[in-house]
Amino acid sequence: MSLEALLFIPTAFSKRSRQEVLNQCYVTGIKSLAVISVVAAFTGMILALQTGLELRRFGLQQNIGTAVTVVMLREMGPFMTALIIAASVGSAIAAQVGTMVVSEEVSALEIMSINPVRFIVMPRLFALALMMPLLAVYTNILGILGGAVVGATQLQVSFQAYFDNARLYAENKDLYVGLVKAFVFGVVIATTACHQGFSASEGAVGVGQATRRTVIISFLVILVLGYMLTRVFYR
């Protein structure tokens, strides 16, 4: 299904698909910003506090800039973003597609010779694959800023020292790897949600089960793939 949807990606900005693609980008990106902002800031703050308290025992708390930045870029930025998007957007997609299946909307599309994969899957896949890396960048920025605030207020590490330290050790590769992960997670979430939605049957119960399976499967695949990608890029 994902492969078929990928074949339709070149038509994403055609007249008949443009509106739905932009709508999905808005739902995935803009509507998720509030919850992502809170989670991102607190992730950075927790990271800074936990590592900072340990490092302070050795007088090395000025290194929290590097610790927070590297961990956010490589792992926590894309990972936390993916979990939030899987739980909010992924579950919503599964519920919507599942409802469309049980209320015969998908059958109606087939009768009208409208390919449900192009009409339903492609805009969601495109939006998640595009918006996930952008959201991961946003999560990274807020997480790193959150860490800086904790450093300045609780660990006596000035903003200047925090960011100087971060620039010293964080590499561009850390950012790129995080973006690749975010892209892959976006594809995973969209594919899982659409597949589960299309598999829904037996009315509201089936839609509920599809939604639940989407969140569980997405979480597990994100965890496992996250580990495997880290292994590939950091041997």
Add this chain to the structure above:
Amino acid sequence: MIRFEKVTKRLGRRNVLDELDMEIRPGETFVICGPSGMGKSVTLKHMVRLLTPDKGRVWVGDACVSEARGRDLEKIRSRFGVLFQGGALLQWLTAGENVALPLREHTQMSDEEIEALVREKLRLVELEDAYDKAPSDLSGGMRKRVALARAIITQPEIILYDEPTSGLDPVTSRTIDTLIDNLRRQLGVTSVVVTHDLHSALAIGSRIAMLHNGKVVEVSAPDEFIKSDNEVVRGFLDAQYITRRGHWEEEPTK
């Protein structure tokens, strides 16, 4: 026009259709009735290959729809308009956008041309005011009428109606019946209606088929249908207080 040749379909442990033979003629309103769970909607879905027979074939004209694939299937389906039981309108589009969908997807018509045609079809189902309304703001009957406008926007040869009056009050049900009858007269389409509402079937049907245990047990014109001696037909008529003379009576008659 549409022909079922010994079609068998098994769903779960039950043969929902059991070597079903049936023929629908061009230009008629063919009503398939029967108790719930006897395969009426399953029969309808075979005509547009939303379901495939386990055995047997379904023909639409000279084309075997049960074996068609790809472009051939699209070509056959383009001859149909389908009114689904709940309307099956896409919830994130307005009524007007729902009706316009087949045109936006398959034609090069301008937005103005599409809007004019959509308004014309909505006027035909007496719902021109609903153009900008979301499906969630419409009543059940209005949703079905919008879905009917969508079904006829591409001027199909055959319209399938899946329980068009179920869940509607009697007045709205008769409005839908009138619309179905008007569409047949105005557009000359072949109509296939699945219903368990015999009042509706007798009012609009050219012929009525009774489906029972996966087979057609009676096919006849409405005036013959109400006189049928078939036990299943008789029971169904009695249950809806319809006598051999076609009168509605307060108590079932034998």
